[in-house]
Structures are given as C-alpha cells and as structure tokens.
Amino acid sequence: MAHPAEDVRPPTMADVAREAGVSHQTVSRVLSGHPNVRAATREQVTRAVEQLGYRRNSAARALVTRRTRTLGVIAVNTALYGPASTLTGLQEAAREQGYLVSTVSLRTGEGQGLKSAIDHLASWGVEGVVAITPQRSHVQALAELDAPFPVVTVEGGHQLDLPGVSLDQELGARMVTEHLLAAGHSTVWHVAGPDDWLESEARTAGWRAVLEESGITPPRVLTGDWSPLSGYRAGQELAGFALARRGATPVTAVFVANDQMALGVLRALREAGIRTPGQVAVAGFDDIPEAEYFPPPLTTVRQDFAAIGRRSIGLLVDHIEGRARKAEHLLVEPQLIMRASTRPSGDD
C-alpha cells in the first residue's frame, strides 16, 4: 500500500492540514475540541486525520504546554494482593482522567531506592506521584526528599505534611477486636506485622485500644513479617500457650494482622490439635480472595483497595490542577467480614 520508503515518519499536523485544505492551527483546534470551528471544516479535518492515521505527538505537545499528563506511582511489594489491587484501581482512575501512569516497583524499598525512583520519574516529567510506601521510614524519606511535584501517599499515615489516603486501619482493628470480645472471649491475642509498617502500628493500636477500654490488659504482642511462614511460627507459639494452660492469659481468640499470616496461624493450631474456632477463634485482615476458603473460612476486614486507588488519584490530580491546598488525608472505611473462623457456635 505505502511506498517502500525506508524511514516512514508518522504524519504531522501539517500533513493533515494539507490533506484537509486548512491551516495546521485549525487542525489543532479540531483535535482539542475548540468550539469555534465550522461543522463542515471539522468534518474535513476529521476525515483527513482518519485517512492518514494521524496521532498528535505527545512530546511536542508536552513541550509547549508544559504538561506531560503523566503520573508516577512508586510501590513497594507490588506482588502482594493489597498493593496490586490498589494499583489497578489507581490506573483505571488515572486513565479516566486522561493521565498516563508510569509505575516503579521497589522490591525492598530502601530510602536510597526511593530517591532514585523519584529521580527516574522526575526525569520523565511526571506531574505528580502516588507513593504506596507503607513503611514509616519510607514516608519519612519521602517527606525529606521534597520532590518538585505533588506527592500523595497511600497508607502513609498523616503525621507528616504529605496528603494521603489510607484505610481506617485502626477502626478495622477495633471492629475485629470488638467482634471477638462480643463473642465472649475474655481477651484477644494479636499477631502484628513488622514494626516499621504504619499499617501494623495502626492495627495494633486499634486492638490495644479496645482491650484497654474494656479494662483488659493486652497480652504480649507476637510479631510477624506478613508472610504465612511468620504466621506459622507465631501460631506455634500461641499453640504452646493455649495448651500449657497454667499460663496467665488463656488463648481463645487471636487477631492476626493480615490474612496470609492468619493462614500460617491456622496451620500451626491445626497441627497442634487445636480446633478453630472451637478452641481458638482466629481473625485476619485484608480479605484476600483465598480467605473465604481457608480452613476454616476466615473472619477478616475487607479493604476497598480500588477505592483507595481511585481516591489517591483524585487527590493527586486535585493538587496538580491546583484545586487542593493543604495536606489533606482521606480515610476509607473498612468492612468486617464475619466467617466461620470466629463463629461462637462453631466447633470445627
């Protein structure tokens, strides 16, 4: 069809203009939906555009408008269910608003990696960044980095003056703990996430607050690293307490800070011959798709990750387009999902 030219450049606006018999500026107007163009002209231009398969050159556009319409995302641990789901919601929202999303995944997320990720994105001219960096140290590093564009955190806490979106982790933890107490347990044990994580802290805080409000001295906190293995280890320890019996605090209910660790806890209890929820009730956090099929189906807290993604983009775009002023922090409501693992009547 085309001539056998070697280096066929894509058509430019001038080509379209020639084809349509108008000036390049008119083509530009048509393409950006300017109202003052005669219908017939618009029609001609549109036809020429289609015929040539023309596409505006975004680099040229960005050069003159100083708007790249590109957003950056920095995320740690994107293979996990939570961050991955947030990313999806975020990308959809960005695309709806006409932005392109460029993602940088960090594996461990040292402060160093963070800086270079920001640099990487900055050098491509992103107009803003969403940082899914749930560790306290990251948020700290971010705040100190002082990027040349707005940065919105996800699960970044609200201590620092960065705008952000979070699930109300503390509320979620309260809901679980209250649920367990209401089921008649005299206390609730807790397997927490790693220390540096804001989510761990908030979940632990919610759990502790409920116990203290009920006049119960919180038992010692066990700590994991979010992995099933670490949950398994914690579960073994709990099983020991549960069976020892003479120990001070009875183990009849456990709030585990995420579902993956809860899976490990469940296995450890099972292996120790302890029935769930008959002898020990277990609850998790996140509501990963597998949770409903755990042995037994897991009571947990559902996070609306998609909403978190959407709202973070909303917030970021507000900042970019100058609609938002301060370091606002949005909270998304969690939802308690009750399943067999905490059912009082259950005996499995």
Add this chain to the structure above:
Amino acid sequence: MAHPAEDVRPPTMADVAREAGVSHQTVSRVLSGHPNVRAATREQVTRAVEQLGYRRNSAARALVTRRTRTLGVIAVNTALYGPASTLTGLQEAAREQGYLVSTVSLRTGEGQGLKSAIDHLASWGVEGVVAITPQRSHVQALAELDAPFPVVTVEGGHQLDLPGVSLDQELGARMVTEHLLAAGHSTVWHVAGPDDWLESEARTAGWRAVLEESGITPPRVLTGDWSPLSGYRAGQELAGFALARRGATPVTAVFVANDQMALGVLRALREAGIRTPGQVAVAGFDDIPEAEYFPPPLTTVRQDFAAIGRRSIGLLVDHIEGRARKAEHLLVEPQLIMRASTRPSGDD
C-alpha cells in the same frame, strides 16, 4: 533566595550554559556523556547542573530524538499473583535498561478495551508494548490490531506471528501428571481453567498427553474460572464421584489448573470427609505464597514470573532497537514443587 516570581520555570539547558560559561551544546554533550569534552569543562558544567538542580526536559528530548524511551504494558487481571509478579519483574528490567514503563490495567479485557488501551499508550508515544493478555481472544485481537510499534506477548502462545514469552505450561502439566501417576494412581482427574485461556489449554494438553501416552483414557475434564469458588464447586462434584464409587473412573488424584482453585477443591473434599492425600491427592499450579500453608501443603508447579517479566522486556527492547528480526517465542522452564498434598505415604 529566589525572586518572588509567580511562575518559576525549571532551569533550562541555556541557564546551565550561562552559569557554566559555555554553550548549551556543551552542556548537552556533558549530559549525554560525549567523550570529547575537556575534563575541566565537564566539571564546571556538572557543578552548574547541580547548583541549579537542572534536569533535562524529556519532552524536548523526545521531540528531537523521536525516542520516548517509554514502554507500555497492557495487563489483564493485575491483582492476581501471577500477573502482578510478572509486572514487577518487567518493571525492574525496563528501568535497568533506561526505559520508563507505563501500565494499563484492564479488568476484563474485551477486545474493545484492548484497542483503546493500545491507543492510549500509542498517543503517549510508547516505543513498544508488552501485553500480558492470556486469553486467546486477546491475542487474536492484538495480532489484528497491527500496532505501530513492536508488541511482545506474555503467555500469548506462539500460533500467531507475535513474539512472546511463556512458561512451558505443557511441560509443567506433564510434570505434575507424571508425578501423580508415578505415585501409583491409576488415573488423574483435571480441573481446568476457563476455555478461552491459553494457559488452560496448554495445561490440559500436557495432562492429556501424559495420560494417553500411558494408555489411560483421560476422565472428563471439569472446568473452573480460576477462582477458589469455582474450584470448590468442582471439588464437590469430584467428591461425589469419589464417594459414589460404582462410577467408572476412581477419583484418587486431581490436577487442578491453579492453586486458588485447588484451595477450593481441598475445602470441598474436606467437607465431604475425604482425606487429602490419603484418599485423594491434589496438585495445583503457580505456587502462590499461600500454597505451602494450605491444608495440606500443596504440590504445585512454580513459575518464575520475574524471569518471564525480565525476558519479555529483553525481547521487546531487542525488537525496538532492531536487534531481533522474527517473531521469536521464548519458553521459561517450570519447576515441580512436591509437598504433602500428593505424598503417597501421607494419610491426612
């Protein structure tokens, strides 16, 4: 420090040139590592760059070089463990090669959505696209779309003339099936993924081939949609067969096409009072992090998602930079992970 100007533009190359007392072209040379610059000059320029906090404008650069150094990724179902892990590997690799990665997530991924995703990326000038679109219909649509840049598929099969990277799904399925037969089972049942997925097809094909080579007539295939729920349903059906007993083919071993469905199968069997692996052995595919903690720990096939991501970027960049000619298709080796769910001695 700075004047109270309203619209402070970022410094340009000319600013740096002035500051360093050289021409903008020299600055350009320093920044792009051109050899013919005197060390002293280079030094001055570097200092000026740092002092002004200068950054090259990527839009201007892209405009003149016609290289955006941006890659696009189109992915369906990015919240799942597999695609999410692939994405991570892919992003790391791209960044190492100096490319920016822009991702578009499709929820369901109709052919229509695919086209608009490609358009979205194209209008931002990506130089190539990796498509993680494991459904046959998507790949078909992609091949017909005839994008203005190279497209590499992940798990896209090799029928069409698109270059791609896949796990050797068929080999993985063979390994599992052979493992089960070797354990003494007279046949192996199969819970497959949805019809349109190439991964389903390949896994089913591998399973079928092994049975037929062993002179065994493959039992009827049950089909799920990758979700734990669908696995649960299939598991109920299998439990029925297993207990009915008089039915033709005994149910003592099941190869489930992914780990999530296997979780559902395990629950259904457990609820029916069938012991795993004692009465029925179960194997999955993917090796999600939870698999090791399933009741019982699941025998499965590990995919090196990170490698898949890395190699797909390698292939794409080869095409972009003109090093690759044909529609090469790379296969990544799977690895059989044997756990309790298929242990012959086991009786739990």
Add this chain to the structure above:
DNA sequence: AACAGAATTGTGAGCGTTAACAATCAGAGG
C-alpha cells in the same frame, strides 16, 4: 447597502533539546 461585531481561520513565534556543521584551539612536525 453599509457597518459593527461576532465567528472562523490563518500567521508567526517559541517551547527546550539534539544533530549537523562551522569555528576555534592545542600540540606535532617541518
């Protein structure tokens, strides 16, 4: 029919960079 005013279209400049080429400078050789 003539004119104001709006609607529509065209013209030229400039966005910040790299590529191509021209100019200058340093050191080697005669």
Add this chain to the structure above:
DNA sequence: CCTCTGATTGTTAACGCTCACAATTCTGTT
C-alpha cells in the same frame, strides 16, 4: 615560527505542536 591535524567548542536549524494575535468571513442591523 608556521602549518596541519585532531580535539574541543559554538552556531544554527529543525523537531511538531500550541499560543497570541492578525486577518478574514459571516451575521444581523440600521
């Protein structure tokens, strides 16, 4: 001391688009 070569630096012109403004064409009045 001068010429010549290669290393180093500078100059100018794109790249493809939008913005600001100028020019033109329509309207509807008087």
